[in-house]
């Protein structure tokens with residue numbers, strides 16, 4: 001297949017804002033591809049060569065790409081850079097300059113998808129001495145054979161700007177439409193959530209149809225999207241939602257790890273699918289030693305503990321284990337304990353389809369516990385009073401709250417979804433007017449007065465997985481200490497954007513835009529309908545979004561969360577409705 005056909009599809013996707021139209025463009029195109037090209041195509045649509053859990057790094061900064069563009073367009077570097085300062089995106093610059101260029105090579109062969117994948121793989125794997133020059137040369141070789149649209153997307157892919165708007169959800173829509181039916185969409189999404197590999201799902205559905213998709217199971221070594229909890233503002237409301245009875249567990253304040261245990265190795269993944277095995281080698285070896293099965297996938301929360309008393313320590317302590325260097329010392333200095341709370345697979349059995357009670361029981365039988373690993377504290381609760389008592393016990397043990405888990409038969413492990421099968425309740429929620437949110441930084445405003453020369457406030461957003469867009473929810477200027485403010489420009493420097501990023505919806509215009517990457521924890525007094533903020537736009541009220549009143553940074557940077565894992569638009573709307581309910585029904 002020619003790469004120009006794919007670039008043409010990207011152009012058409014870029015030109016439409018309608019998800020329905022994107023789905024139909026993609027599904028029509030997908031039907032024309034063989035399964036292998038389809039696999040590469042869906043990865044490339046997301047700017048990648050691999051599944052989600054594979055860290056994708058081309059290692060090419062804008063200026064390096066501009067050098068390749070300069071060579072490919074035969075324009076002086078200064079001219080290319082000038083245009084880049086104006087346009088902000090090397091892809092747009094490449095398209096503009098290459099448009100005016102004549103034929104580059106006399107007998108040039110058209111660029112195939114296969115050659116593009118090969119070239120990008122070469123860029124990705126080039127390292128060592130002169131790697132920058134060699135990467136640049138590889139890109140030049142591809143650009144030399146490219147027309148304007150082709151070069152635009154090559155440059156966007158290598159600089160991590162590939163956002164044609166076709167998020168994973170749209171790709172899944174298109175795959176279902178092309179190779180199965182609309183009713184099969186939930187099965188296709190389930191396959192994606194348990195494999196985190198949209199390329200594999202595409203290849204499977206294209207070659208084996210929906211039956212092959214139904215046959216996909218979780219497997220050791222391929223991370224599973226984590227199940228997430230909803231929240232409610234009080235224990236009695238939780239008990240009511242759970243039908244009067246549920247399992248309650250301590251909600252530990254640490255780092256969630258998904259452990260893939262095989263016969264002689266263990267891999268640990270964060271909830272963002274990063275491989276954290278090297279940060280927790282002690283946990284990995286303990287899990288292998290204490291697991292009675294040959295293979296298993298389990299989840300738990302890793303918490304720092306005081307070595308002399310075994311008492312749990314605050315979240316900040318365990319983050320020392322997130323360092324890149326000096327791990328050996330950190331392992332010694334910051335002992336942790338893993339509190340296991342779920343099992344997703346054991347010796348050939350996919351446990352994700354079993355009810356929670358069965359999973360918990362199987363988990364308890366699969367391990368010997370020790371100082372380093374144990375089960376979460378759990379009790380079956382049958383009244384709000386018992387729930388309150390359990391909550392008090394959780395706080396006394398330095399947990400941040402409780403997790404209520406449904407005991408219904410249908411309480412399966414819903415990979416990648418947030419629902420009321422799990423409900424979290426934290427200490428913060430007790431004071432009805434403080435609720436915490438994890439928000440993505442999308443912009444900054446210059447400071448004034450005491451903050452002159454620094455960032456004075458940040459523009460914060462929630463994510464809507466349905467549309468793949470970030471909507472703004474507040475301007476945040478409170479809760480920052482001097483050290484945080486001084487470090488902010490550095491922390492954000494890798495995420496600067498020349499204009500509003502394509503996946504950010506905003507009416508408020510900050511002085512500086514950022515691509516969503518950094519997540520901060522924020523508390524606020526109230527959620528209110530907002531004429532200027534775009535979070536959950538149109539969900540609560542037509543033509544209005546939701547905003548936070550009196551937002552304050554808690555001091556906690558959520559390095560464990562990706563921007564797409566911040567508070568979701570629908571969750572914010574739920575919280576708004578819950579808040580309205582506790583304030584009393586509308587007259």
Ligand code: AMP
Pocket residue numbers: 229249250251252253254255256271301341376403424
């Ligand atoms: P939050 O990060 O506030 O959305 O809360 C959900 C997180 O709580 C999960 O992703 C886990 O990391 C953590 N957690 C702590 N204790 C438990 C537990 N007993 N069961 C499930 N998740 C837990």
